Amino acid sequence: MSLLVFYGGTFDPIHDGHLAIARAARDALAARVRLMPAADPPHRAPPGASAEHRARMLDLAVAGEPDLIVDRRELRRDGPSYSVETLREIRAEVGPEQPLALLVGADSFLDLPKWREWQALFELAHFVVAERPGSPLDNERVEAIAANRETAEVEALRGAPAGRVYRLHQPLHAESASQVRQLIAAGQAWQPFVPAPVAAYIERHGLYGVPIQRGAVV
Ligand SMILES: Nc1ncnc2c1ncn2[C@@H]1O[C@H](COP(=O)(O)OP(=O)(O)OP(=O)(O)O)[C@@H](O)[C@H]1O
Numbered sequence: 717m718s719l720l721v722f723y724g725g726t727f728d729p730i731h732d733g734h735l736a737i738a739r740a741a742r743d744a745l746a747a748r749v750r751l752m753p754a755a756d757p758p759h760r761a762p763p764g765a766s767a768e769h770r771a772r773m774l775d776l777a778v779a780g781e782p783d784l785i786v787d788r789r790e791l792r793r794d795g796p797s798y799s800v801e802t803l804r805e806i807r808a809e810v811g812p813e814q815p816l817a818l819l820v821g822a823d824s825f826l827d828l829p830k831w832r833e834w835q836a837l838f839e840l841a842h843f844v845v846a847e848r849p850g851s852p853l854d855n856e857r858v859e860a861i862a863a864n865r866e867t868a869e870v871e872a873l874r875g876a877p878a879g880r881v882y883r884l885h886q887p888l889h890a891e892s893a894s895q896v897r898q899l900i901a902a903g904q905a906w907q908p909f910v911p912a913p914v915a916a917y918i919e920r921h922g923l924y925g926v927p928i929q930r931g932a933v934v
Pocket residue numbers: 724725726727728733734737819820821822823824825846847848849889890891892893894895
């Protein structure tokens with residue numbers, strides 16, 4: 717059965733590292749990837765941009781890429797955007813047999829034991845884990861979380877509805893949203909780290925303290 721891949725994040729703002737792993741997952745898994753902005757991301761300070769701005773930047777970033785889709789379901793729910801609730805909602809829609817995967821970066825995966833009902837997540841979806849500079853995926857640390865669920869076979873993800881952990885070996889990307897926000901605050905060049913239409917949107921709307929450029933094309 718085909719695999720449904722969901723990629724949750726704060727995307728404050730979406731940057732080239734996010735796009736690179738979404739594309740890498742799409743290509744490695746031959747699947748559509750649904751980027752899901754969190755309304756109220758757990759375990760972090762409130763985002764610098766509103767949920768609607770963050771979602772609109774995602775729309776711009778994936779425009780013209782039919783296998784990258786923006787999924788606004790978490791924006792329609794009140795309270796913290798716990799992944800276990802999101803995955804239960806999706807599972808209820810697609811039924812018990814449909815293979816589902818959650819795409820996360822290495823730092824998120826290594827933090828998984830702090831997530832709400834984290835063990836239940838493995839009953840709801842597979843995890844596809846993207847490598848990320850600064851968060852090495854040592855076998856020991858991965859195994860402490862994956863507990864024998866790891867597989868190197870994409871077919872294993874398609875062959876079960878949930879419960880496996882797959883490492884995505886994509887080229888590493890060092891970008892982070894906090895780096896983009898810090899560069900903006902420091903008055904340094906930040907535009908090279910985000911897709912050009914996203915940079916234009918940030919400038920047009922004066923997000924993150926960028927001086928508004930009314931003439932900019934969105
Ligand atoms: N450069 C990257 N390489 C691999 N994974 C990434 C990268 N950037 C973000 N991710 C992953 O994407 C998901 C969403 O990330 P998020 O929106 O929090 O971006 P971020 O760059 O980590 O933001 P911030 O710097 O504000 O914490 C997380 O699972 C994170 O691990």
